[in-house]
Amino acid sequence: MSALHDAWMSHLESVRWFGGKGAGASIVGLEPVATHTDPDAVPAVRSEVATLAFPDGHTEYYHLLVALYPESEHTPGTVLGTEEADGRGVRVVDATTDPGALAAFVAATAPAFSEVPVAVWRGEQSNTTLTLGKSDLYKLFRRIEPGPNLDAEVLVALSGDRVPALRGRLTADWPAGHTTDLGIVLERIAGAEDGWERATAACVAGADFRREARDLGAALAEVHARLADAFGFEERSGDDLADTMASRLDAAAAVAPPLAEHVPALRSAFDALRGHTLAVQRVHGDFHLGQTLASPAGWTIIDFEGEPAKTAAERRAFDSPWRDVAGMVRSFDYARSAHPEPASAEALAWADAATAAFLDGYCAGEPPRADLLNGYVIDKAVYEVVYEIRNRPDWVQIPLRAVIAASVSGPEEHPLRRSDDDVS
Ligand SMILES: Nc1ncnc2c1ncn2[C@@H]1O[C@H](COP(=O)(O)OP(=O)(O)O)[C@@H](O)[C@H]1O
Ligand SMILES: O=P(O)(O)O[C@H]1O[C@H](CO)[C@@H](O[C@H]2O[C@H](CO)[C@@H](O)[C@H](O)[C@H]2O)[C@H](O)[C@H]1O
Numbered sequence: 218m219s220a221l222h223d224a225w226m227s228h229l230e231s232v233r234w235f236g237g238k239g240a241g242a243s244i245v246g247l248e249p250v251a252t253h254t255d256p257d258a259v260p261a262v263r264s265e266v267a268t269l270a271f272p273d274g275h276t277e278y279y280h281l282l283v284a285l286y287p288e289s290e291h292t293p294g295t296v297l298g299t300e301e302a303d304g305r306g307v308r309v310v311d312a313t314t315d316p317g318a319l320a321a322f323v324a325a326t327a328p329a330f331s332e333v334p335v336a337v338w339r340g341e342q343s344n345t346t347l348t349l350g351k352s353d354l355y356k357l358f359r360r361i362e363p364g365p366n367l368d369a370e371v372l373v374a375l376s377g378d379r380v381p382a383l384r385g386r387l388t389a390d391w392p393a394g395h396t397t398d399l400g401i402v403l404e405r406i407a408g409a410e411d412g413w414e415r416a417t418a419a420c421v422a423g424a425d426f427r428r429e430a431r432d433l434g435a436a437l438a439e440v441h442a443r444l445a446d447a448f449g450f451e452e453r454s455g456d457d458l459a460d461t462m463a464s465r466l467d468a469a470a471a472v473a474p475p476l477a478e479h480v481p482a483l484r485s486a487f488d489a490l491r492g493h494t495l496a497v498q499r500v501h502g503d504f505h506l507g508q509t510l511a512s513p514a515g516w517t518i519i520d521f522e523g524e525p526a527k528t529a530a531e532r533r534a535f536d537s538p539w540r541d542v543a544g545m546v547r548s549f550d551y552a553r554s555a556h557p558e559p560a561s562a563e564a565l566a567w568a569d570a571a572t573a574a575f576l577d578g579y580c581a582g583e584p585p586r587a588d589l590l591n592g593y594v595i596d597k598a599v600y601e602v603v604y605e606i607r608n609r610p611d612w613v614q615i616p617l618r619a620v621i622a623a624s625v626s627g628p629e630e631h632p633l634r635r636s637d638d639d640v641s
Pocket of ligand 1: 345354411
């Protein structure tokens with residue numbers, strides 16, 4: 218491993234967007250995949266793909282934006298080391314820490330925005346976003362897989378309205394024979410407030426959230442209909458789905474010991490899906506309040522990339538729209554954790570009212586498909602137990618409480634009809 222590999226690896230361990238922290242990964246390749254500026258420019262800016270090998274044998278690819286400076290020049294930003302080019306030493310810098318390099322990158326790859334101020338947006342999680350003035354964003358994808366990015370695909374297909382408008386796409390011919398998205402330029406929703414912030418503030422204040430929740434349900438239904446128009450739909454057997462959920466449950470129980478005793482009861486909830494056929498289509502895949510923006514224009518849905526731990530092929534696979542409905546049902550349950558007394562009658566009533574209004578908005582007044590909703594809510598809560606153990610162990614009681622309630626109440630009970638909320 219070269220000194221540059223080591224330096225990038227320590228840098229990755231320190232940045233917020235790197236999802237493999239502490240797992241003992243090492244960089245086994247650094248490959249330039251796109252040169253954005255003139256290679257002789259100072260700085261020259263290019264995209265590289267870092268190939269990371271993990272001790273368990275799996276490989277991940279990360280997109281790095283790199284600025285290159287002659288050794289004789291003053292070098293701003295985080296310097297990773299030097300490399301040789303045409304017999305001269307060149308300093309290698311993380312371009313997202315270098316305002317001059319970012320301006321050069323934007324001028325080269327999104328020339329319509331070359332005159333607007335560029336800054337790195339703080340508070341990002343799994344990617345890096347640049348603000349382009351007040352009305353646009355440049356989202357640099359970090360963990361990439363060969364081929365199109367799921368979010369970019371959906372934004373192209375839906376072309377604005379309830380989703381941000383797509384202004385441009387940054388791609389690379391990498392690996393050979395593939396065109397891979399490295400970033401997108403998109404509309405910055407004016408006056409947007411994160412849906413999680415909006416909902417938790419309402420829960421804490423005891424404020425009525427039913428109108429917003431109903432509108433959110435209607436917005437999701439509209440987006441689902443447009444996704445089905447754009448990508449089509451298929452039929453899937455309920456037996457197949459029940460088997461898939463049961464094997465996900467088994468895999469989760471193997472890494473999350475508190476799930477083990479609930480496996481038989483939860484499996485029987487999935488059995489309600491057997492003997493049915495359901496329509497499957499492209500969905501959001503990881504729909505929760507943090508993937509919604511409330512603004513004067515209504516609700517906008519963002520980040521159609523699915524659950525982070527799945528492969529791109531798994532995230533692109535058709536699924537039932539009830540997966541997304543269930544995701545939001547779980548999110549309202551999470552939101553009450555912001556309440557000073559999450560198990561109080563007031564907090565429960567808030568979450569139940571928001572959930573009922575959301576379902577009403579989604580189903581346009583018709584009753585929801587209880588068997589599918591029930592199965593997907595449990596499937597999601599099981600996923601969340603594993604997610605929280607790995608990422609936020611202090612939060613694991615939130616989904617575990619839902620798993621226990623579903624296990625105790627049995628398959629015929631709707632998981633939200635919580636008679637027994639104070640199980641610990
Ligand atoms: N188009 C947008 N307009 C306004 N704010 C946005 C937009 N997209 C994302 N955001 C804000 O940035 C946050 C992170 O965005 P997200 O796409 O979920 O990033 P990541 O994929 O890195 O997790 C969101 O929760 C939201 O607050
Ligand atoms: O936003 P991501 O696609 O990275 O989703 C992952 O992280 C989410 C947390 O940020 C996680 O969502 C869970 O916590 C939320 C509150 O922080 C809650 O609203 C969601 O309902 C709950 O699932 C998500 O599961 C995970 O995939």
